[in-house]
Amino acid sequence: MSQPAGNAVIAQSGGPTVVINSSLAGVVEAIQQTELAGSIYGARHAVRGMVAGDFVDLTDLSGAKLELIAGTPGATLGSSRDKPDAEYCQKIFQQLAEKDIRWLFYIGGNDSSETCRIISEVATDSNYDLRTFHVPKTIDNDLVLSDHTPGYGSAARFVACALLGDSLDMQALPGIKIDVIMGRHAGFLTAASALARTEHGTGPHLIYLPEAVFDVDRFIADVDRMYSAHGRCVIAVSEGIHDAQEVPVAQLLAEQLSGEVERDAHGNVQLSGSGALGDFLTKLIRERLDYKVRVRSDTFGYLQRSFAGCVSTVDAQEARASGRAAVQAAADGIEGASITIRRTSDTPYTVEYVPVPLREVAGKTRTVPTSWIENGCDVTSEFIEYARPLVGPLPQVGSL
Numbered sequence: 001m002s003q004p005a006g007n008a009v010i011a012q013s014g015g016p017t018v019v020i021n022s023s024l025a026g027v028v029e030a031i032q033q034t035e036l037a038g039s040i041y042g043a044r045h046a047v048r049g050m051v052a053g054d055f056v057d058l059t060d061l062s063g064a065k066l067e068l069i070a071g072t073p074g075a076t077l078g079s080s081r082d083k084p085d086a087e088y089c090q091k092i093f094q095q096l097a098e099k100d101i102r103w104l105f106y107i108g109g110n111d112s113s114e115t116c117r118i119i120s121e122v123a124t125d126s127n128y129d130l131r132t133f134h135v136p137k138t139i140d141n142d143l144v145l146s147d148h149t150p151g152y153g154s155a156a157r158f159v160a161c162a163l164l165g166d167s168l169d170m171q172a173l174p175g176i177k178i179d180v181i182m183g184r185h186a187g188f189l190t191a192a193s194a195l196a197r198t199e200h201g202t203g204p205h206l207i208y209l210p211e212a213v214f215d216v217d218r219f220i221a222d223v224d225r226m227y228s229a230h231g232r233c234v235i236a237v238s239e240g241i242h243d244a245q246e247v248p249v250a251q252l253l254a255e256q257l258s259g260e261v262e263r264d265a266h267g268n269v270q271l272s273g274s275g276a277l278g279d280f281l282t283k284l285i286r287e288r289l290d291y292k293v294r295v296r297s298d299t300f301g302y303l304q305r306s307f308a309g310c311v312s313t314v315d316a317q318e319a320r321a322s323g324r325a326a327v328q329a330a331a332d333g334i335e336g337a338s339i340t341i342r343r344t345s346d347t348p349y350t351v352e353y354v355p356v357p358l359r360e361v362a363g364k365t366r367t368v369p370t371s372w373i374e375n376g377c378d379v380t381s382e383f384i385e386y387a388r389p390l391v392g393p394l395p396q397v398g399s400l
Helices: 020-034 046-052 063-070 086-098 110-125 152-172 188-196 216-230 249-258 276-288 313-331 381-391
Strands: 007-012 040-043 055-057 101-108 131-136 175-181 206-208 233-238 294-299 336-346 349-356
Touching (some): 007 020, 007 046, 020 040, 020 063, 020 101, 020 131, 040 046, 046 086, 086 110, 101 110, 101 313, 110 131, 110 336, 131 313, 152 175, 152 188, 152 233, 152 313, 152 381, 175 188, 175 276, 188 206, 188 233, 188 381, 206 216, 216 276, 233 276, 249 276, 276 294, 313 336, 313 381
Parallel strands (some): 007 040, 007 101, 101 131, 131 336, 175 233, 175 294, 206 233
Antiparallel strands (some): 040 055, 336 349
């Protein structure tokens, strides 16, 4: 099939990351170099901007400007949490058709890949040749068919560095510290806290992921065991931990406190932002364990996503390469795809970028393999070897 002649649009959706703009730069520079499209537009605030016709011209962005944007955290074009249905996507399509847009590059996570799929189907039903490409992004690392996802490595680096610092704090003034980390269904980000472990005794003593059932009595026994052994205890907890009935603990707390739960635009129960989970676990330890020490908690929240001081070099490079790979897939005549990252070697670490049909990624969720979870409260060395090259070397620690 011949390539359509027309323009391209790029959008960024969902929670921003510290490297999402690297993907934006990768798409723009690749289109400029391949001359795939006539004009290159950016949609302000993703699908909302598309519906409103709020576009910015990116066609002649200079290399210097692209480099500056690539190194900037957050989403330069603005983002959106809207979850478009077929009717919403019909309105998007009408705006794209008016601007003769034939190439859509959508940078985002699971829901973004689903949006690409729906818009593509709407265009097909209208006999309009629109090629849609999903450029992967999510700190949760939960896109299927990929070894990992751009955005994860840097957020994981933030978590590892934060737990390293917390561990040193606990060594100086022993106590019990709980860090609540993002991750509704996938615990990859919380698991990255294990990278903070060094020969100096840093890192979390306990790690709880949403892939394993969270039992309150066992949790207290674990804390007691670790505190008794080390005189302190650092705990990494995913916001999505759930009971045996698969009900998130944070949801149970919300129902107990107010009788109702807050939901986001996608219908998901709001798990983070209130600090309730950390407060509950802190209170639980104080009530159940007779230790006269500090028991504190922090909920990391949005800090994990776009913290400028914790960029993983590998993550930034792969985010940009993913954007370029999407344009290359378009130039190769692929009519639409989601770009996946496949690890081809551990030593040396190498990857390849493989386009797959949108329907194989859209709306699906990848989780931490149960074989990487140890005793329900830790991760295995296999996970460590998996995550280490994505995060990069951490700060060195000395001791007396």
